[in-house]
Structures are given as structure tokens and as C-alpha cells.
Amino acid sequence: MSTAHIMKPAIRRLAVLTRNFSTSGAVLRPRPTQASAAISASIRTPRHASNPQMAFPCLDKREQKSQALLNEGPEPAYSKIGRESVHIYKSEEPIFLDYGGFLPGFQIAYESWGILNADASNAILIHTGLSASSHAKSNSLNQKSGWWEEFIGPGKYLDTDRYFVVCTNVIGGCYGSTGPSSVDPADGDRYATRFPILSVNDMVRAQHRLISQHFGVKKLYASIGASMGGMQSLAYAQEFTDEVEKVISISGCAKSHPYSIAMRHCQRQVLMSDPNWNRGFYYDSLPPHTGMKLSREIATITYRSGPEWETRFGTERADPSKQPALCPDFLIETYLDHQGEKFCLEYDANSLLYISKAMDLFNLSKTNRDKAEETRLGSEARFTGESTRDIKFSSSECALPNEPYTEKPRRRVVSFEEEKDDLRQGLEKFAHKDVLVIGVESDILFPVWQQREISQFLKESAKKLGISNGDNIRHVELGEDISMYGHDTFLLSLDYIGQPVRDFLG
Amino acid sequence: MSTAHIMKPAIRRLAVLTRNFSTSGAVLRPRPTQASAAISASIRTPRHASNPQMAFPCLDKREQKSQALLNEGPEPAYSKIGRESVHIYKSEEPIFLDYGGFLPGFQIAYESWGILNADASNAILIHTGLSASSHAKSNSLNQKSGWWEEFIGPGKYLDTDRYFVVCTNVIGGCYGSTGPSSVDPADGDRYATRFPILSVNDMVRAQHRLISQHFGVKKLYASIGASMGGMQSLAYAQEFTDEVEKVISISGCAKSHPYSIAMRHCQRQVLMSDPNWNRGFYYDSLPPHTGMKLSREIATITYRSGPEWETRFGTERADPSKQPALCPDFLIETYLDHQGEKFCLEYDANSLLYISKAMDLFNLSKTNRDKAEETRLGSEARFTGESTRDIKFSSSECALPNEPYTEKPRRRVVSFEEEKDDLRQGLEKFAHKDVLVIGVESDILFPVWQQREISQFLKESAKKLGISNGDNIRHVELGEDISMYGHDTFLLSLDYIGQPVRDFLG
CATH class of the missing domain: 3.40.50.1820 (Alpha/Beta hydrolase fold, catalytic domain)
Known part of the structure; x- marks a missing residue:
């Protein structure tokens, strides 16, 4: 998970360069106010940061989920469909x-x-x-x-x-x-x-x-x-x-239409970026539950609408007594988080990709x-011709243009x-x-x-x-x-x- | 990157279970048509899949980028701002x-x-x-x-x-x-x-x-x-x-308002899910360029609008002579991909998270x-009081409720x-x-x-x-x-x- 210890020459150089720059504004000098004096006193204790480290319980949960899946299951729900029920x-x-x-x-x-x-x-x-x-x-x-x-x-x-x-x-x-x-x-x-x-x-x-x-x-x-x-x-x-x-x-x-394609594109890209997706070959290993969860959160935004959320969630925070956090915090965030979590093992990631793509292609x-x-x-x-099994499927190549995209109106065909x-x-x-x-x-x-x-x-x-x-x-x-x-x-x-x-x- | 070889007992069991089920519909039997006969012939060659493996040049590119960053740079652009220019x-x-x-x-x-x-x-x-x-x-x-x-x-x-x-x-x-x-x-x-x-x-x-x-x-x-x-x-x-x-x-x-918070929530979650983000401590290692790219693609959707995209991109594919692909394929997708790529090393990931959060909190x-x-x-x-440096900052805890979210209208305070x-x-x-x-x-x-x-x-x-x-x-x-x-x-x-x-x- 952590890459903190990967330190190749260029990155190390970068770290030094930026540190030199960023430090420049933070050189300690005598401070005139009481508050400043208090800081000067406090920072004598080495390695005592100005503010506490933020907690990330949402990431803790996710890591625990991976570990549990590797150890115990649960099995993805879709695999439980038996012939007895359909x-x-x-x-x-x-x-x-x-x-x-x-x-x-x-x-x-x-x-x-x-x-x-x-x-x-x-x-x-x-x-x-x-x-x-x-x-x-x-x-x-x-x-x-x-x-x-x-x-x-x-x-x-x-x-x-x-x-x-x-x-x-x-x-x-x-x-x-x-x-x-x-x-x-x-x-x-x-x-x-x-x-x-x-x-x-x-x-x-x-x-x-x-x-x-x-x-x-x-x-x-x-x-x-x-x-x-x-x-x-x-x-x-x-x-x-x-x-x-x-x-x-x-x-x-x-x-x-393009907005719907754009929203599904993001869902697919997010899912495909989960290392556990492994280019689609995850069936014998950890399923890409994180990518699936994120993808579903994006999808959920498109399934519901502004006016309902305005009435239902407004901008209330889930627990206003707590500090704001980068993990889910507003009611609307806990709602999205839950929708993603509920879905992440309910559906096969590759099915999602192929069917989502079929929707884009619908015309x-x-x-x-x-x-x-x-x-x-x-x-x-x-x-059915003589040369059996000789279909020339063109490989599904990525259509990313070699030249970077520039902001110009496309020339319509x-x-x-x-x-x-x-x-x-x-x-x-x-x-x-x-x-x-x-x-x-x-x-x-x-x-x-x-x-x-x-x-x-x-x-x-x-x-x-x-x-x-x-x-x-x-x-x-x-x-x-x-x-x-x-x-x-x-x-x-x-x-x-x-x-x-x-x-x-x- | 690959987790294909992680095979813990539960996952292995799952693989076997689902394979048994999925195979059931694909047992080979004599087929009546010419086409079926052709297939029967073709599948005699072992390990010859029905269709070709899809290519993922967008993922190849991303992996190459990580490798290049580890080896050579380029340094993230934001680190290049020198005091001489501002x-x-x-x-x-x-x-x-x-x-x-x-x-x-x-x-x-x-x-x-x-x-x-x-x-x-x-x-x-x-x-x-x-x-x-x-x-x-x-x-x-x-x-x-x-x-x-x-x-x-x-x-x-x-x-x-x-x-x-x-x-x-x-x-x-x-x-x-x-x-x-x-x-x-x-x-x-x-x-x-x-x-x-x-x-x-x-x-x-x-x-x-x-x-x-x-x-x-x-x-x-x-x-x-x-x-x-x-x-x-x-x-x-x-x-x-x-x-x-x-x-x-x-x-x-x-x-x-909730839709804007929801869209920024997804951007943050996607970024925080990039293993290279490493809970914010990536400055001495590989920056989370994938998370930044995905985050910017989602943001780009919110920056532009339906009517412009309808005229500009419609549903044209970037290269209609190629097979549709899960990598960027429609013009709108190559546009989003490019916007994300352009941005992914331009801006500091942690800055994005904190400022995005500040926008959510704006009230x-x-x-x-x-x-x-x-x-x-x-x-x-x-x-400034006597107990210097004794501010009781509550830790930024995640406000995810312990009880799963259920679909009900919130009770407004x-x-x-x-x-x-x-x-x-x-x-x-x-x-x-x-x-x-x-x-x-x-x-x-x-x-x-x-x-x-x-x-x-x-x-x-x-x-x-x-x-x-x-x-x-x-x-x-x-x-x-x-x-x-x-x-x-x-x-x-x-x-x-x-x-x-x-x-x-x-």
C-alpha cells in the first residue's frame, strides 16, 4: 500500500528542491505577540506538530475490508445466484x-x-x-x-x-x-x-x-x-x-448523450484504476471493491437529483459536534458512501464495465x-465459410489520439x-x-x-x-x-x- | 500492481464455487448449425479464446508514467514556482x-x-x-x-x-x-x-x-x-x-449545495483511494498522479455543460475505424482524459483536498x-493563556455513522x-x-x-x-x-x- 519508501533519484531531488522552497516562508523569527510567543515555546519540543494528524477511518475500514476478504470472504453476492433461484x-x-x-x-x-x-x-x-x-x-x-x-x-x-x-x-x-x-x-x-x-x-x-x-x-x-x-x-x-x-x-x-457518457466514463476509469481490477482478471483474487464502491458513488449522483437532495440532506453534516474531515462528513457524503459500500460486492466489476459501455454505444x-x-x-x-474460425476481429484498441487534445471545436463529419x-x-x-x-x-x-x-x-x-x-x-x-x-x-x-x-x- | 497470485483460502473457494456455476451454461454439446460446427472445430485448439484479449493502452501509459516519474521526473509543476516569479x-x-x-x-x-x-x-x-x-x-x-x-x-x-x-x-x-x-x-x-x-x-x-x-x-x-x-x-x-x-x-x-458537495466528495474519495496518496505523505515518493487525473476528469464534467458538449463532441468516437474500447474511445472521453492528464502533476493533491473541502464547508x-x-x-x-500550546483540537474524525444508512427522509434539525x-x-x-x-x-x-x-x-x-x-x-x-x-x-x-x-x- 505504502510507497513512502520508494525513493528514486529524481524524486529525492524533487523532495529536496521543494523542501528548500517551501521552508523559506517558515523560518522562525522572534514573534511580537503573545500568541507567537506561545508558539515559539511550543515548538521547542521537537516533532510536536502545530495541529494533530487527521484521522482516516474511511480508509481504515476499506483496508480492513480487503483483509477480511482475503481471509474469510464474504463472497461477492453475484456469485451466490444459484440455478435454484432463477x-x-x-x-x-x-x-x-x-x-x-x-x-x-x-x-x-x-x-x-x-x-x-x-x-x-x-x-x-x-x-x-x-x-x-x-x-x-x-x-x-x-x-x-x-x-x-x-x-x-x-x-x-x-x-x-x-x-x-x-x-x-x-x-x-x-x-x-x-x-x-x-x-x-x-x-x-x-x-x-x-x-x-x-x-x-x-x-x-x-x-x-x-x-x-x-x-x-x-x-x-x-x-x-x-x-x-x-x-x-x-x-x-x-x-x-x-x-x-x-x-x-x-x-x-x-x-x-455526452454528459451521460462522461459520467459513465469516469465510473469505468475509476474502477479500472483499482489495482485489484487487474485488467479484468481478479476472479481468483481480491475483487476491486474499492473501485466498485467509488464507481457506484459517482453513479448514484446521476440517479438522483438536486431538488430531492436539497430537501433531504441540505448541507447538514452527519455529526456537527465533530471536526470537519476529509472522510465522509456531510449527510450527503455518508449517503453516497453507504450506496457505494452496499453495491461494491453485489455486482461483477467486468459486467459493470461492459454494460456501461453498451449504454454509451446505444444509438x-x-x-x-x-x-x-x-x-x-x-x-x-x-x-460459416470455409476458413473456419478465421474472423478478423480488430483488437479493441484505445482510441486516445497520439497528439494531445487541444481546445478547439471539433470538425463534424x-x-x-x-x-x-x-x-x-x-x-x-x-x-x-x-x-x-x-x-x-x-x-x-x-x-x-x-x-x-x-x-x-x-x-x-x-x-x-x-x-x-x-x-x-x-x-x-x-x-x-x-x-x-x-x-x-x-x-x-x-x-x-x-x-x-x-x-x-x- | 497485479494481485492475481494472491490466493487465500476463502478467495480460492469462491473461485471454485463460481466457476462451477458459470461453467454450467457452457458445457459443450454437439451443435446443429454450420456456425456451431465451426466453433466445435476451433475449440479443439486448446487455449484459443473465442474473442481476442482487449488492449488497455490507457493503463499501459499510466504505468509508464509512474515508472518515468520514479526514474527521471518530471517534477510536479507546482514545485517549480520559484520566488523569482511571484x-x-x-x-x-x-x-x-x-x-x-x-x-x-x-x-x-x-x-x-x-x-x-x-x-x-x-x-x-x-x-x-x-x-x-x-x-x-x-x-x-x-x-x-x-x-x-x-x-x-x-x-x-x-x-x-x-x-x-x-x-x-x-x-x-x-x-x-x-x-x-x-x-x-x-x-x-x-x-x-x-x-x-x-x-x-x-x-x-x-x-x-x-x-x-x-x-x-x-x-x-x-x-x-x-x-x-x-x-x-x-x-x-x-x-x-x-x-x-x-x-x-x-x-x-x-x-x-448537495450536488456540488457530492461531486467534490467523489473527487476527493477517488484521489484518497490512490495508494500513492498514502494518507497525504507522498512528498518524498511517487505522487498520486492517477488519483489526481481521475479527480480532474470528474471535476471537468462539472466545469462544462451539456449544451456545449452536445454541439462539440456529440457522440462521435475518436476513431470510428477502431473497435469500441474500455479505454477512452468517444471524443468526449479523449477530452476528459486529456484534461485529467494535463492537470495531474500541475497541482498538489493535498491542496486539492483541503481547498475542495473548504468549498463544501462554505456557508x-x-x-x-x-x-x-x-x-x-x-x-x-x-x-495566549497560561497553558500555552494546550489547544484541545478534536481529531478530525470521520463522521460515518456506525449504523448503516437507511433510505428515509432525514429529520431536519x-x-x-x-x-x-x-x-x-x-x-x-x-x-x-x-x-x-x-x-x-x-x-x-x-x-x-x-x-x-x-x-x-x-x-x-x-x-x-x-x-x-x-x-x-x-x-x-x-x-x-x-x-x-x-x-x-x-x-x-x-x-x-x-x-x-x-x-x-x-
């Missing part, structure tokens, strides 16, 4: 991915509620956010409350008396579906960072196999999701337009989707307007479907302009193609007077989300 | 601080432009943001461009033909003023994290000695600053109300300021309304002064409601106390149509900031 669907066909990689086979963990009717016309697929498992609601396999417990059930917003509701863990995840912590059958080692880059569209194409091949569902009654689930819901409609009746996207978007623009399809089909063709029209064209494919888009004004991660964009482009396309006057696209926006919970509104303000969903499902 | 004011009187600590003496690095007139009535003090030096503009000691180069000068917004302009490095900083990298005269070692917790008001009380004792200025013509400088400018008016004529606060606030409420004064006077009294009125009362003290407040709509770190709050409370107080109808408080807000540069507008849109400043100075 259903596992296995696809032994390979899946070819948007950015050129593939999985030779995969499995999907899923759970379901309600009963699939005879003509398989009442299935609703729930898509999850980044780190959620398939456990949206308690069931016979797992009695624990799910992450949307009160949203689903007999008579509830997703009414299991009427619908057969399915939720999966996305591929790339760690709650039973194939992800970086799974073993690559090709060599028997874990994928780790040999896992291929995923897209959100890849996730829904994997889910589609479960829906069509396992359940024999030819058309979902509805596809619904919030956050990354809202992305997936749109992606499902784009990929399998004729196989879904109604599309619901809550606090989602049609394409990521339903026509050009982007056409390119992905070309890549996928190309991989598949090469795969395509204009802002062209980019927008490209996105509109991407959405055009399902502009004739019944779509419900819900946005929340206090959301800073998926701001309301992103949901307005989805609705606007779908409506414009519907009109342009002479499909409708846009009535099939419903748009609901929750103002700050209704929810101050920001991005997490879908988990916390169930009634405000649920009512329009119920109305829309009919 | 003036140094030394105060050999102790300074007692708001939260109970003290400095037995201190020095302030400063630079000046223009000439102090005979009655010392034309001095303008510029307060800096978190990481800026006193070098606001080039001068005879240092020809390099300053951080407000075009704002200051003959005929410019701060007209050095008319005014004597002074800028200092704040105490706690590392550009020549006393900070954590300075030597504690009491024991001859660097303060490091034995440096006392600072407040923004402490910073201005140190500056006041330079202004009053060194320059003999009884009354500043103006006090001006942006960001943390905007905090300081208000703090100066509150501490030395009769010693300043005009007060300018740009993109500042009267009290921090001009009456109750808070009264308490600080009581603490300071108490320290001083004990100091004082109501939201009482808190607001307390802040209004704190500002009352200088409600009769000429004050100019400037805010920028696209600023997410110091959002416009914070500047509106300053103006509103000052105006209300002025009316309440029968001082004026509030005309002495000028408020300017720059909309998104004028500046999309967010918090950094004061550095980038000089004309929009400068014009109201010039008008106000008269």
Missing part, C-alpha cells in the same frame, strides 16, 4: 454481435409471473436497468422482494392475472446470464476482458431467442423497461418490429444500425441536423406501433429532452409516412412538482409511472 | 482558523498590475478559483499568459491604467502560499494531512493581512472573483464590510459564521425555511454595499438559483433594514443563448462577463 435458458447456437465479436453459445437467467395463455398472446417482457437481476418480483423460486415488487402482480400495474410477465438478466450481466465472469467454452477460462464488446441491441437479440424459441411467443403483447431497460424496449421494437404489440420506454433515450440511428448489421452478417458469413435526421430515420421503422414514452423532469442522466426527442421523431415519421397523425405515440412527462427522484423515479414513484402504463396497456 | 508576503503572526486549527505563521504568494495611488483607494483584489495561481496576467516577473490574461490590463475590463490589481494564491494552495506541502515550523516536516481544515473565510482573512498590513490599503475599491473566487468575494465583504467599496461575485454562491449563514468566530476566539484565548432565513441574515451584514452578482444558466456546478439566492437575500435585507429599495444589488444572468460554457464561462466568454463588470466599477 430459470436458465441455454442457447447453443452462437450469437454474433454488433461490434464484431461473438459468443459461441450463451445462457439467459429469467423469471416469470402469471400464465402464458393458449395463443401465447399475453406475454410482457420487462427489460432491466444496468445492474438489475431478473428478480423483478418475488416468486416461488425466490421469496425475496424484487426490484419492481409493487409494480407487478395480480391487479397491479403489470397485472399477472392478465399477463404473462417475463424478466431476464441481460447478457453481459452476472446474475445467471452469460457475461465476463462466465467461462469461455473455447478454452475453459473465464472470459474476463476477453469478453466481446456488447451493444444494447445484442442484449435484446439474445432475449428474443428466449421469447421466440423457448416460449414460442410470436408476438409480445408489450415490451417495457426503464433506464437501460427503456433503451432495450426501443431496441426490441427496432429489431423485431412485427413481434411486439406495444412498446413502453421509461426514462430512456434513443441515443446516449438507434439508421447509419449506426445498418453498420452493425453489416458487421454481424459479415462475421457470421466468415464463420456530419452536421448536427444530419445526425438528428439519421436518428429519426432509425426510429421510423416502428413509428406505426403503439408507443408510450415517459420522462421525468428532475432526471439529470436521461434528461427530458431525450424522451421528447423519441416521441417527436416517432410522430414526425408517422406523419411523414402517412401512417397516422401521431396519435399512436403517447408522451407523459412528470414535472418536479410530481417527482423529485430524478432518474430513480421509476423505482420510487410507482403510482405516477404505473397509471399511464396501465392506461396504455388497455 | 512576490511573497510573510505573516509571522499566527492565524486562527474557523474550525479550530491554526497556522503559526504563513506566507502568501501574490502578483500585481497597475499602480497603487497615493491614498491607496484604487486597489482591486482578485480571488481565484480552486486550483489557480496568483498568475492572473503576465507581468515582468513572469511573461507567461495568465488565467485571466485578456480581462486585466490597460483599457481592459480590469483597467490597470486606473486600478491597482492584486491576485493571490490562497492559503492551502501550492503556488507559493502556505499549504499542506509547506513545512510545519513546529517540527520541520511537511504539514501534509496534519494541515488544519480551512474555510473560505480563513482564506480571505489571510489575504486581508496582505492588503491591510503590507499594502496599507484601508479600503479595497473592489473585491472580485469567480467560482470559489465568487465565494471569497462575498466572504471578504462579510468579514471586512467597511474595508471594501464594491463586491463582485461571478458564478459563486453563498452556501454550497455564510449567520449561525455558521457566529460559531466559527467563537471557535477562533476560543483557540486564540487558550493560545432546522426547517428548510429557517435555514434560508439564517443565510439571509448572514448576508444582511453587507446588504448596504454595492454588489454585482453574475450567474450563467448553463452552469451545473453553481446553478443560477444560487446566484439568484444571493441577490434576492441581499435585496430583501436592504429593504427590510430600510437601507435601499435594493438598487445597490445588481444581478446579471447569462442565458444559454449567450454562453454554453457552463461554469467555465468566466474564463471563456470574457466580453459577456467583462461588460457588466466594467459598468459596475464605474
Whole structure:
């Protein structure tokens, strides 16, 4: 941990140089006041610092945690998901991915509620956010409350008396579906960072196999999701337009935006900088719990919003009787600390990296989707061609430019307007479907302009193609007077989300 | 770096357990399609992974940097500030601080432009943001461009033909003023994290000695600053109300708010988690350049805003011909990476922590300021009393509660309304002064409601106390149509900031 004893020549020189400089202002001279005299007296005692050394109990705790993990466990929670608590669907066909990689086979963990009717016309697929498992609601396999417990059930917003509701863990995840912590059958080692880059569209194409091949569902009654689930819901409609009746996207978007990429970038960089991450190969050693904790603290900022925190935490300190500290001190800090701590062993670090990246890459623009399809089909063709196993994957190189970045406006390859029209064209494919888009004004991660964009482009396309006057696209926006919970509104303000969903499902 | 070979019993057990589970979905069976057949063929070659290992050139670079620093340098830039490039004011009187600590003496690095007139009535003090030096503009000691180069000068917004302009490095900083990298005269070692917790008001009380004792200025013509400088400018008016004529606060606030504390909390936690930070004692070893870089990347997000990034970077990737990667990949990521890299050896890590914390603690409420004064006077009294050097500093303990945090509304000690009125009362003290407040709509770190709050409370107080109808408080807000540069507008849109400043100075 400590590097204090590493003293190479240059550093030693630096220490001497700066010490000479810094000392210059602190030479002791007779002081005129009483206070100064007191100091002069006090400093006669050697090595008695002017002020006490600050304590760092938050770092002590973290070090103790590492030690405990090395000695005793606990095991990371995600590794405890057993087959007894979820259903596992296995696809032994390979899946070819948007950015050129593939999985030779995969499995999907899923759970379901309600009963699939005879003509398989009442299935609703729930898509999850980044780190959620398939456990949206308690069931016979797992009695624990799910992450949307009160949203689903007999008579509830997703009414299991009427619908057969399915939720999966996305591929790339760690709650039973194939992800970086799974073993690559090709060599028997874990994928780790040999896992291929995923897209959100890849996730829904994997889910589609479960829906069509396992359940024999030819058309979902509805596809619904919030956050990354809202992305997936749109992606499902784009990929399998004729196989879904109604599309619901809550606090989602049609394409990521730079602030959200920037926030996720920081989460990934922080995690990848934890030495225990070890470039993804930590499964047989200490997991990067510190990087995971920090990453989750940053993420938590994006999940909640200013107005709620202002009311809830203000600037109160957790214990005003204590000195301010560099360890968590304000109420808001202890909240973030706790959120990070709670999560740091709940989720697989590599899953977080890959899925976070998939969110950055999410882009339903026509050009982007056409390119992905070309890549996928190309991989598949090469795969089934004569030169077996001869796919030329370009290595995932870092795109850091060799020249340092300078402050200048970028030269756009395509204009802002062209980019927008490209996105509109991407959405055009399902502009004739019944779509419900819900946005929340206090959301800073998926701001309301992103949901307005989805609705606007779908409506414009519907009109342009002479499909409708846009009535099939419903748009609901929750103002700050209704929810101050920001991005997490879908988990916390169930009634405000649920009512329009119920109305829309009919 | 690598921990792959640490294999304690519990971890080993975990590895086996999870491997058993994860492998279950990947057992090889005969596959029906051509593609599957190809895979079966390919995996006969042992240890041939399905996809290539991802490259991490960003981590390679970082490791090379550590190695180079250990071998050769470069020395951190802040250590290169020599006395030849700044003036140094030394105060050999102790300074007692708001939260109970003290400095037995201190020095302030400063630079000046223009000439102090005979009655010392034309001095303008510029307060800096978190990481800026006193070098606001080039001068005879240092020809390099300053951080407000075009704002200051003959005929410019701060007209050095008319005014004597002074800028200092704040105490706690590392550009020549006393900070954590300075030597504690009491024991001859660097303060490091034995440096006392600072407040923004402490910073201005140190500056006041330079202004009053060194320059003999009884009354500043103006006090001006942006960001943390905007905090300081208000703090100066509150501490030395009769010693300043005009007060300018740009993109500042009267009290921090939870989102800004949360963002700075993450920056500090990330930095403190770099093993090289070593609880602040890194001066003789490898500096925590990784933690500094990550911290600056997070900070950069708060300095700029959504609308600018949307136009400038959009979601373009730096090199679309390459595979997406977990290392920086999108244009916005390479921008953040570069901002972090540029900064990571420019500034002292401990200075960043202490000053960032001072910003969190900034709170001009009456109750808070009264308490600080009581603490300071108490320290001083004990100091000059009989039991010399017997100040009972409570150790800076971490305020993390022993009980895990649970999701519930906090029980406020004082109501939201009482808190607001307390802040209004704190500002009352200088409600009769000429004050100019400037805010920028696209600023997410110091959002416009914070500047509106300053103006509103000052105006209300002025009316309440029968001082004026509030005309002495000028408020300017720059909309998104004028500046999309967010918090950094004061550095980038000089004309929009400068014009109201010039008008106000008269």
C-alpha cells in the first residue's frame, strides 16, 4: 500500500528542491505577540506538530475490508445466484454481435409471473436497468422482494392475472446470464476482458431467442423497461418490429448523450484504476471493491437529483459536534458512501464495465444500425465459410489520439441536423406501433429532452409516412412538482409511472 | 500492481464455487448449425479464446508514467514556482482558523498590475478559483499568459491604467502560499494531512493581512472573483464590510449545495483511494498522479455543460475505424482524459483536498459564521493563556455513522425555511454595499438559483433594514443563448462577463 519508501533519484531531488522552497516562508523569527510567543515555546519540543494528524477511518475500514476478504470472504453476492433461484435458458447456437465479436453459445437467467395463455398472446417482457437481476418480483423460486415488487402482480400495474410477465438478466450481466465472469467454452477460462464488446441491441437479440424459441411467443403483447431497460424496449421494437404489440420506454433515450457518457466514463476509469481490477482478471483474487464502491458513488449522483437532495440532506453534516474531515462528513457524503459500500460486492466489476459501455454505444440511428448489421452478417458469413474460425476481429484498441487534445471545436463529419435526421430515420421503422414514452423532469442522466426527442421523431415519421397523425405515440412527462427522484423515479414513484402504463396497456 | 497470485483460502473457494456455476451454461454439446460446427472445430485448439484479449493502452501509459516519474521526473509543476516569479508576503503572526486549527505563521504568494495611488483607494483584489495561481496576467516577473490574461490590463475590463490589481494564491494552495506541502515550523516536516481544515473565510482573512498590513490599503475599491473566487468575494465583504467599496461575485454562491458537495466528495474519495496518496505523505515518493487525473476528469464534467458538449463532441468516437474500447474511445472521453492528464502533476493533491473541502464547508449563514468566530476566539484565548500550546483540537474524525444508512427522509434539525432565513441574515451584514452578482444558466456546478439566492437575500435585507429599495444589488444572468460554457464561462466568454463588470466599477 505504502510507497513512502520508494525513493528514486529524481524524486529525492524533487523532495529536496521543494523542501528548500517551501521552508523559506517558515523560518522562525522572534514573534511580537503573545500568541507567537506561545508558539515559539511550543515548538521547542521537537516533532510536536502545530495541529494533530487527521484521522482516516474511511480508509481504515476499506483496508480492513480487503483483509477480511482475503481471509474469510464474504463472497461477492453475484456469485451466490444459484440455478435454484432463477430459470436458465441455454442457447447453443452462437450469437454474433454488433461490434464484431461473438459468443459461441450463451445462457439467459429469467423469471416469470402469471400464465402464458393458449395463443401465447399475453406475454410482457420487462427489460432491466444496468445492474438489475431478473428478480423483478418475488416468486416461488425466490421469496425475496424484487426490484419492481409493487409494480407487478395480480391487479397491479403489470397485472399477472392478465399477463404473462417475463424478466431476464441481460447478457453481459452476472446474475445467471452469460457475461465476463462466465467461462469461455473455447478454452475453459473465464472470459474476463476477453469478453466481446456488447451493444444494447445484442442484449435484446439474445432475449428474443428466449421469447421466440423457448416460449414460442410470436408476438409480445408489450415490451417495457426503464433506464437501460427503456433503451432495450426501443431496441426490441427496432429489431423485431412485427413481434411486439406495444412498446413502453421509461426514462430512456434513443441515443446516449455526452454528459451521460462522461459520467459513465469516469465510473469505468475509476474502477479500472483499482489495482485489484487487474485488467479484468481478479476472479481468483481480491475483487476491486474499492473501485466498485467509488464507481457506484459517482453513479448514484446521476440517479438522483438536486431538488430531492436539497430537501433531504441540505448541507447538514452527519455529526456537527465533530471536526470537519476529509472522510465522509456531510449527510450527503455518508449517503453516497453507504450506496457505494452496499453495491461494491453485489455486482461483477467486468459486467459493470461492459454494460456501461453498451449504454454509451446505444444509438438507434439508421447509419449506426445498418453498420452493425453489416458487421454481424459479415462475421457470421466468415464463420460459416470455409476458413473456419478465421474472423478478423480488430483488437479493441484505445482510441486516445497520439497528439494531445487541444481546445478547439471539433470538425463534424456530419452536421448536427444530419445526425438528428439519421436518428429519426432509425426510429421510423416502428413509428406505426403503439408507443408510450415517459420522462421525468428532475432526471439529470436521461434528461427530458431525450424522451421528447423519441416521441417527436416517432410522430414526425408517422406523419411523414402517412401512417397516422401521431396519435399512436403517447408522451407523459412528470414535472418536479410530481417527482423529485430524478432518474430513480421509476423505482420510487410507482403510482405516477404505473397509471399511464396501465392506461396504455388497455 | 497485479494481485492475481494472491490466493487465500476463502478467495480460492469462491473461485471454485463460481466457476462451477458459470461453467454450467457452457458445457459443450454437439451443435446443429454450420456456425456451431465451426466453433466445435476451433475449440479443439486448446487455449484459443473465442474473442481476442482487449488492449488497455490507457493503463499501459499510466504505468509508464509512474515508472518515468520514479526514474527521471518530471517534477510536479507546482514545485517549480520559484520566488523569482511571484512576490511573497510573510505573516509571522499566527492565524486562527474557523474550525479550530491554526497556522503559526504563513506566507502568501501574490502578483500585481497597475499602480497603487497615493491614498491607496484604487486597489482591486482578485480571488481565484480552486486550483489557480496568483498568475492572473503576465507581468515582468513572469511573461507567461495568465488565467485571466485578456480581462486585466490597460483599457481592459480590469483597467490597470486606473486600478491597482492584486491576485493571490490562497492559503492551502501550492503556488507559493502556505499549504499542506509547506513545512510545519513546529517540527520541520511537511504539514501534509496534519494541515488544519480551512474555510473560505480563513482564506480571505489571510489575504486581508496582505492588503491591510503590507499594502496599507484601508479600503479595497473592489473585491472580485469567480467560482470559489465568487465565494471569497462575498466572504471578504462579510468579514471586512467597511474595508471594501464594491463586491463582485461571478458564478459563486453563498452556501454550497448537495450536488456540488457530492461531486467534490467523489473527487476527493477517488484521489484518497490512490495508494500513492498514502494518507497525504507522498512528498518524498511517487505522487498520486492517477488519483489526481481521475479527480480532474470528474471535476471537468462539472466545469462544462451539456449544451456545449452536445454541439462539440456529440457522440462521435475518436476513431470510428477502431473497435469500441474500455479505454477512452468517444471524443468526449479523449477530452476528459486529456484534461485529467494535463492537470495531474500541475497541482498538489493535498491542496486539492483541503481547498475542495473548504468549498463544501462554505456557508455564510449567520449561525455558521457566529460559531466559527467563537471557535477562533476560543483557540486564540487558550493560545495566549497560561497553558500555552494546550489547544484541545478534536481529531478530525470521520463522521460515518456506525449504523448503516437507511433510505428515509432525514429529520431536519432546522426547517428548510429557517435555514434560508439564517443565510439571509448572514448576508444582511453587507446588504448596504454595492454588489454585482453574475450567474450563467448553463452552469451545473453553481446553478443560477444560487446566484439568484444571493441577490434576492441581499435585496430583501436592504429593504427590510430600510437601507435601499435594493438598487445597490445588481444581478446579471447569462442565458444559454449567450454562453454554453457552463461554469467555465468566466474564463471563456470574457466580453459577456467583462461588460457588466466594467459598468459596475464605474
